[in-house]
Amino acid sequence: MPVIEKTQLMSATEIDRTVQRLAHEIVERSGGTANLALIGIRRRGVPLAQRIALAMRGIDGVQVPVGTLDITLYRDDLSKVAPQPVVHSSQIAFPVDDKDLILVDDVLYTGRTVRAGMNGLFDLGRPMRVRLCVLIDRGHRELPIEASFVGRRVETSGDQIIEVRLNEVDHQERVMLMELV
Amino acid sequence: MTERLRQLLDIESLTAEQITFLLDQAKPFQEIQRHPLKKLATLRGKTVALAFFEPSTRTRISFATAAARLGADVMNFQAENSSLKKGESLLDTARTLDAMKPDCIVMRHSSSGAPYFVSRHLEIPVISAGDGTHEHPTQALLDALTIRDRRGTLQGLRVAIIGDILHSRVARSNLHLLGKLGSSITLCGPAMWLPRELECLGAPVRRTSRIEEALEGADVVIVLRVQQERMNEAALPLDEYVLLYQLTPERLRYAQPDALMLHPGPMIRGLEIDPAVADGPQSCVLEQVTNGLAVRMALLFLLIGAGSEMEETKGTPHVAD
Numbered sequence: 338m339p340v341i342e343k344t345q346l347m348s349a350t351e352i353d354r355t356v357q358r359l360a361h362e363i364v365e366r367s368g369g370t371a372n373l374a375l376i377g378i379r380r381r382g383v384p385l386a387q388r389i390a391l392a393m394r395g396i397d398g399v400q401v402p403v404g405t406l407d408i409t410l411y412r413d414d415l416s417k418v419a420p421q422p423v424v425h426s427s428q429i430a431f432p433v434d435d436k437d438l439i440l441v442d443d444v445l446y447t448g449r450t451v452r453a454g455m456n457g458l459f460d461l462g463r464p465m466r467v468r469l470c471v472l473i474d475r476g477h478r479e480l481p482i483e484a485s486f487v488g489r490r491v492e493t494s495g496d497q498i499i500e501v502r503l504n505e506v507d508h509q510e511r512v513m514l515m516e517l518v
Numbered sequence: 519m520t521e522r523l524r525q526l527l528d529i530e531s532l533t534a535e536q537i538t539f540l541l542d543q544a545k546p547f548q549e550i551q552r553h554p555l556k557k558l559a560t561l562r563g564k565t566v567a568l569a570f571f572e573p574s575t576r577t578r579i580s581f582a583t584a585a586a587r588l589g590a591d592v593m594n595f596q597a598e599n600s601s602l603k604k605g606e607s608l609l610d611t612a613r614t615l616d617a618m619k620p621d622c623i624v625m626r627h628s629s630s631g632a633p634y635f636v637s638r639h640l641e642i643p644v645i646s647a648g649d650g651t652h653e654h655p656t657q658a659l660l661d662a663l664t665i666r667d668r669r670g671t672l673q674g675l676r677v678a679i680i681g682d683i684l685h686s687r688v689a690r691s692n693l694h695l696l697g698k699l700g701s702s703i704t705l706c707g708p709a710m711w712l713p714r715e716l717e718c719l720g721a722p723v724r725r726t727s728r729i730e731e732a733l734e735g736a737d738v739v740i741v742l743r744v745q746q747e748r749m750n751e752a753a754l755p756l757d758e759y760v761l762l763y764q765l766t767p768e769r770l771r772y773a774q775p776d777a778l779m780l781h782p783g784p785m786i787r788g789l790e791i792d793p794a795v796a797d798g799p800q801s802c803v804l805e806q807v808t809n810g811l812a813v814r815m816a817l818l819f820l821l822i823g824a825g826s827e828m829e830e831t832k833g834t835p836h837v838a839d
Binding site for chain 2: 407410411415416418420421422423424425426427456459460461462
């Protein structure tokens with residue numbers, strides 16, 4: 338399906354500023370970084386989590402542990418996926434038991450990815466708390482899931498697509514609102 | 519993108535890319551074996567039929583556990599207490615199982631080629647869990663995963679396989695796999711168990727009846743189980759086999775100091791292997807068992823995890839090649 342760019346929602350500078358603000362919010366509302374850990378949902382949640390951790394180090398001087406979560410095995414739409422889904426490793430090198438976790442993803446939409454991510458997390462242990470941090474919340478939830486930390490809320494219609502491009506994955510840096518033509 | 523796997527009947531027909539993809543896909547499933555909660559819901563609602571026409575304990579349990587950890591249900595068919603005893607044909611048994619609508623069938627049979635025969639008549643994926651003296655593809659995959667984990671690659675490794683090569687489906691699958699991924703292989707055992715035609719399988723293969731020669735400089739040693747029931751036909755007394763071919767700590771010293779020792783199990787201590795080697799630091803046997811779960815989970819996920827080709831093309835019958 339051909340799509341065209343409708344508007345640019347964020348430039349590289351705006352993404353960076355948003356990441357900095359999210360890091361501040363997380364530290365502020367957690368009363369510091371003690372016991373915190375970030376879990377990036379593959380793929381674009383991963384570089385976002387790493388950037389937030391870096392920003393938090395700038396604030397608090399502490400390196401917050403960052404993990405990577407692949408949700409392929411927890412998806413609820415596998416039977417509808419025609420091409421072969423590829424499973425990737427989740428890399429969470431710390432015990433999640435009793436941790437104060439922040440799940441990080443680029444876009445919050447139906448909430449199904451986050452649901453899958455939480456299932457994956459709870460297979461690893463029993464965190465003390467799990468909160469969600471996203472760069473963009475575009476609405477249209479299909480599950481009772483909300484983010485605690487939101488970079489930007491965007492009004493969208495169902496046929497629009499949010500494209501987040503990050504240097505680490507896409508070799509460019511911006512957020513776009515796309516539309517079907 | 520590598521060509522999508524639709525079933526697994528052997529290693530011979532796989533490409534190096536497909537094998538590497540399978541091994542890569544097993545990695546995330548290795549992690550799951552370390553999770554406190556090992557059960558996924560990924561294959562919830564799917565059914566894996568286990569059709570074991572030949573007795574098997576570890577392979578069957580491994581497949582059953584792999585299916586269970588992915589959330590699939592298991593249909594268990596065992597020849598010992600089955601209709602087979604009453605004279606049912608292989609095809610009728612397979613069709614009967616198929617009529618209960620499993621999503622794939624894992625099959626072991628004492629006749630080489632039996633899984634091919636069944637796959638030609640069924641639309642669901644068939645996974646061979648060992649057929650006669652032909653192949654045991656998942657064993658070769660878990661062996662390769664174990665070696666690759668320890669060595670990083672299979673390319674350029676020298677692998678010695680010791681025992682009854684002639685009757686070993688494990689040896690044949692390993693020959694294909696290791697050859698495709700760039701290892702060189704030395705087969706070792708009594709001369710009547712060293713078929714010459716295996717040299718033509720494509721991989722660089724050497725044969726020798728002297729175990730010291732086979733072990734010299736080896737990076738990996740795969741010890742095969744001696745099937746005692748075969749000893750009569752070989753006219754080789756058991757104690758002579760022990761004397762000539764048992765892998766002892768002294769003999770293992772001919773191999774690289776950090777050489778890996780693999781055994782497909784069940785091990786007969788004191789026969790093909792000295793207990794000191796079986797329990798020694800070079801032994802990977804328990805790792806192999808755990809990796810077997812990961813490989814089989816990856817395989818089941820690959821074959822029945824996503825929307826199948828059949829659903830895509832709205833039920834065009836799948837013809838096995």
